[in-house]
Amino acid sequence: NAGVTQTPKFQVLKTGQSMTLQCAQDMNHEYMSWYRQDPGMGLRLIHYSVGAGITDQGEVPNGYNVSRSTTEDFPLRLLSAAPSQTSVYFCATSVLSGSPETQYFGPGTRLLVL
Amino acid sequence: SQQGEEDPQALSIQEGENATMNCSYKTSINNLQWYRQNSGRGLVHLILIRSNEREKHSGRLRVTLDTSKKSSSLLITASRAADTASYFCATAFQWMNTGFQKLVFGTGTRLLVSP
Numbered sequence: 001n002a003g004v005t006q007t008p009k010f011q012v013l014k015t016g017q018s019m020t021l022q023c024a025q026d027m028n029h030e031y032m033s034w035y036r037q038d039p040g041m042g043l044r045l046i047h048y049s050v051g052a053g054i055t056d057q058g059e060v061p062n063g064y065n066v067s068r069s070t071t072e073d074f075p076l077r078l079l080s081a082a083p084s085q086t087s088v089y090f091c092a093t094s095v096l097s098g099s100p101e102t103q104y105f106g107p108g109t110r111l112l113v114l
Numbered sequence: 115s116q117q118g119e120e121d122p123q124a125l126s127i128q129e130g131e132n133a134t135m136n137c138s139y140k141t142s143i144n145n146l147q148w149y150r151q152n153s154g155r156g157l158v159h160l161i162l163i164r165s166n167e168r169e170k171h172s173g174r175l176r177v178t179l180d181t182s183k184k185s186s187s188l189l190i191t192a193s194r195a196a197d198t199a200s201y202f203c204a205t206a207f208q209w210m211n212t213g214f215q216k217l218v219f220g221t222g223t224r225l226l227v228s229p
Contacts, residue, residue, distance in 0.1 A: 004156075035219075042118075042202065043157075043219040058216075090156055101206075102147070103217060105156035 002026055004106035006091050012112045013081040021076040021109050023091030031094040032074040036087040081113045118203050118220035126226045133190040135223040137203030147204045148188050193227045200224050
């Protein structure tokens with residue numbers, strides 16, 4: 001089992017460019033989420049999904065879109081990258097959709113927006 | 115902000131010593147979790163304590179929870195150099211009017227254990 005995988009590991013974008021961060025899991029978990037981690041800020045929830053076809057906004061959703069067409073994949077799209085989106089992005093999954101207990105994190109994607 | 119806060123922000127100790135880090139939060143919770151993050155890596159779940167529990171142990175880890183003070187502590191006994199990492203508490207609470215329980219992470223404690 002690969003667990004939670006994220007690609008790419010590192011990306012540099014120019015302001016205004018778009019890109020998709022990929023997240024895949026092979027644990028058949030219902031719940032998936034995206035966080036961003038900034039120095040001194042801890043992790044902040046961007047978007048989450050409680051199952052295929054169901055997504056919702058977290059604390060900091062502006063500038064990001066998500067979709068969940070399958071249980072396994074939960075891509076995060078940056079529509080028009082801004083320097084404020086420079087961060088480390090983590091995808092996480094959990095086995096219980098209504099009550100996130102233990103969350104399993106991917107290795108992260110480090111994004112730099114110039 | 116509902117975010118929790120850990121203190122200290124950084125802690126430096128010698129191998130064999132105990133490390134204690136604290137977490138405070140603001141809202142009623144369903145459970146509180148501690149995670150470890152090694153440099154450049156994702157977070158790894160360490161231990162979960164429910165709101166009706168006061169203390170929990172797992173190997174060299176001991177977690178306490180005081181819901182009246184909205185605080186928790188993580189104790190690592192007989193620390194090792196491999197324990198060097200950042201440690202985050204995360205509180206789970208009801209998210210708005212949904213049936214979804216959200217995790218809110220604190221800002222973390224950076225622990226350095228020297229040989």
